[in-house]
Amino acid sequence: MTANPDFVKFIEEAPGQFMPSMSVDCVIFSFHEYELKVLLLKIHFEQKWSHPGGFIFKHEHTNDAATRVLKERTGLDKVFLQQFHVFGEPDRSDTAIHENNMIRNGVRYNRATHWILQRFITIGYYALVEFSEVSPLPDVLSEYCQWWNINQLPAMMMDHGQILQKALEALRLHINYHPVGYNLLPKKFTMPELQKLYESILGKNLDRRNFQRKILGYQILKRLKDKKKGVAYKSPYLYSFDLRKYHKALKEGLKGGW
Amino acid sequence: MTANPDFVKFIEEAPGQFMPSMSVDCVIFSFHEYELKVLLLKIHFEQKWSHPGGFIFKHEHTNDAATRVLKERTGLDKVFLQQFHVFGEPDRSDTAIHENNMIRNGVRYNRATHWILQRFITIGYYALVEFSEVSPLPDVLSEYCQWWNINQLPAMMMDHGQILQKALEALRLHINYHPVGYNLLPKKFTMPELQKLYESILGKNLDRRNFQRKILGYQILKRLKDKKKGVAYKSPYLYSFDLRKYHKALKEGLKGGW
DNA sequence: ATTTCATTGCGTCGGCGAGACACAACTGGG
DNA sequence: CCCAGTTGTGTCTCGCCGACGCAATGAAAT
Numbered sequence: 205m206t207a208n209p210d211f212v213k214f215i216e217e218a219p220g221q222f223m224p225s226m227s228v229d230c231v232i233f234s235f236h237e238y239e240l241k242v243l244l245l246k247i248h249f250e251q252k253w254s255h256p257g258g259f260i261f262k263h264e265h266t267n268d269a270a271t272r273v274l275k276e277r278t279g280l281d282k283v284f285l286q287q288f289h290v291f292g293e294p295d296r297s298d299t300a301i302h303e304n305n306m307i308r309n310g311v312r313y314n315r316a317t318h319w320i321l322q323r324f325i326t327i328g329y330y331a332l333v334e335f336s337e338v339s340p341l342p343d344v345l346s347e348y349c350q351w352w353n354i355n356q357l358p359a360m361m362m363d364h365g366q367i368l369q370k371a372l373e374a375l376r377l378h379i380n381y382h383p384v385g386y387n388l389l390p391k392k393f394t395m396p397e398l399q400k401l402y403e404s405i406l407g408k409n410l411d412r413r414n415f416q417r418k419i420l421g422y423q424i425l426k427r428l429k430d431k432k433k434g435v436a437y438k439s440p441y442l443y444s445f446d447l448r449k450y451h452k453a454l455k456e457g458l459k460g461g462w
Numbered sequence: 463m464t465a466n467p468d469f470v471k472f473i474e475e476a477p478g479q480f481m482p483s484m485s486v487d488c489v490i491f492s493f494h495e496y497e498l499k500v501l502l503l504k505i506h507f508e509q510k511w512s513h514p515g516g517f518i519f520k521h522e523h524t525n526d527a528a529t530r531v532l533k534e535r536t537g538l539d540k541v542f543l544q545q546f547h548v549f550g551e552p553d554r555s556d557t558a559i560h561e562n563n564m565i566r567n568g569v570r571y572n573r574a575t576h577w578i579l580q581r582f583i584t585i586g587y588y589a590l591v592e593f594s595e596v597s598p599l600p601d602v603l604s605e606y607c608q609w610w611n612i613n614q615l616p617a618m619m620m621d622h623g624q625i626l627q628k629a630l631e632a633l634r635l636h637i638n639y640h641p642v643g644y645n646l647l648p649k650k651f652t653m654p655e656l657q658k659l660y661e662s663i664l665g666k667n668l669d670r671r672n673f674q675r676k677i678l679g680y681q682i683l684k685r686l687k688d689k690k691k692g693v694a695y696k697s698p699y700l701y702s703f704d705l706r707k708y709h710k711a712l713k714e715g716l717k718g719g720w
Numbered sequence: 721a722t723t724t725c726a727t728t729g730c731g732t733c734g735g736c737g738a739g740a741c742a743c744a745a746c747t748g749g750g
Numbered sequence: 751c752c753c754a755g756t757t758g759t760g761t762c763t764c765g766c767c768g769a770c771g772c773a774a775t776g777a778a779a780t
Contacts, residue, residue: 223581223583226483226484226583262581263581264552269550289545290545290585292525292527327548394757412757413740413758416758417737418738435747435756436754437746437747437755437756438745438748438757438758439746440757440758441757459737461719653729654728672767675730675767676766693776694727695725695775695778696776696777698727699729718767
């Protein structure tokens with residue numbers, strides 16, 4: 205077993221660089237092929253998956269820390285990010301993972317006092333990204349980085365399953381107040397795509413015709429030309445968001461529930 | 463100037479007891495005489511007011527820390543508490559307050575490393591309490607503890623003004639999903655009281671008759687006998703919540719917006 | 721006792737949104 | 751050229767919501 209110099213450097217510098225006992229975790233959502241996806245990491249030597257996370261520099265805004273994690277993992281700069289919950293259970297941390305890592309890499313540590321072996325309180329953020337613009341990259345600690353369908357998830361580490369559920373709940377509550385559709389869909393999209401996105405987030409089916417009437421009623425969409433590229437049957441119109449009207453409408457909240 | 467032994471004891475023990483760089487702040491709401499109130503503290507030697515706050519024991523759940531702060535400040539045990547936002551600006555802390563306190567009390571400290579002079583990230587909670595059940599008590603650091611009308615607030619410390627605004631926004635968004643009315647009103651209340659509560663939270667006036675129709679439509683209230691005690695003009699009915707139906711309805715969310 | 725009058729309880733009316741559903745138009749494949 | 755599955759548009763009904771009318775109440779004024 206050879207030591208990983210990146211990990212060794214990270215673990216030596218971290219205590220001086222980062223806030224103690226605090227982390228951020230990002231639930232990264234995207235939408236592709238009519239399915240809501242979430243980006244998960246698999247750590248070396250661990251079976252379970254986790255949300256990308258990171259630590260907070262000593263003089264860094266927590267939001268900036270989340271933005272930085274996202275940039276490192278997706279390559280994306282200007283992402284929609286929203287803080288949604290703090291996970292503060294005293295026993296949520298799994299220190300064995302880090303201890304094993306340090307042992308494998310020959311790092312010497314004091315079990316009782318080492319920075320990374322403390323209890324961590326984590327701030328949950330969710331991110332909305334456009335699937336096609338992302339090239340997921342694993343980080344120092346991780347082996348794979350992969351999109352998972354929201355309905356077919358693998359076993360997850362620690363409390364990361366709960367974190368995902370909370371993020372989904374928050375997303376549902378925010379859907380009328382934040383530009384969810386705009387950030388998850390490509391610039392141009394069809395009505396069925398937008399509908400499937402809503403259905404995935406809300407976890408229920410909607411009537412196609414009523415959905416269209418309601419969404420168009422908000423006056424936040426611009427209709428473009430037809431799309432024909434290899435679609436079976438009748439080709440649907442393409443739409444894009446009318447950003448000015450969209451953001452104006454979101455300030456008040458889109459009327460009506462789902 | 464005499465030293466305050468409680469403060470000295472607190473500041474000596476704190477670094478070993480509490481999580482570093484992390485705190486909780488509680489925005490405590492109540493409702494009295496048709497007005498939404500907030501409980502604020504005035505610290506010794508400071509002009510500005512603040513929300514009651516505290517620190518997190520090393521093995522304590524963040525929610526329990528907030529509950530503890532609340533218990534100490536209001537004497538109340540079972541309070542509705544809701545985490546609503548994390549305030550993570552790197553420069554939000556005002557260390558001068560604590561430094562002055564230490565100097566006044568003759569506590570020796572290292573400015574660069576002392577636990578309380580670090581940057582603190584705070585988790586905001588709001589609490590809903592019944593006005594009549596509370597006997598506010600100041601804490602070790604504070605001089606006064608007082609209810610303030612939400613529309614006539616004093617100057618506040620650090621970012622505590624923003625914290626209050628965020629709490630109010632959260633309260634507005636949660637009003638159809640959490641037992642806001644139940645926790646802020648006495649067991650028995652009148653329809654005008656309930657309406658004024660909603661108006662205070664939402665920041666706008668509602669039509670008396672439509673409000674009554676809508677609320678009664680939820681089927682979450684039980685109508686009791688008349689009240690006569692020294693009310694001018696026609697005495698209104700008294701209501702109480704039908705807890706079973708109330709909680710059932712809240713799970714789905716009360717339908718319709720405000 | 722009677723009058724006063726702000727407040728409260730209950731009702732009406734019109735409009736609009738939401739759910740359920742019908743039907744015509746389109747387009748690629750056989 | 752027809753078929754099949756999908757999309758665009760419209761209809762109908764019901765219930766909710768905002769705006770508002772009106773009678774009943776009961777402490778205070780006379």
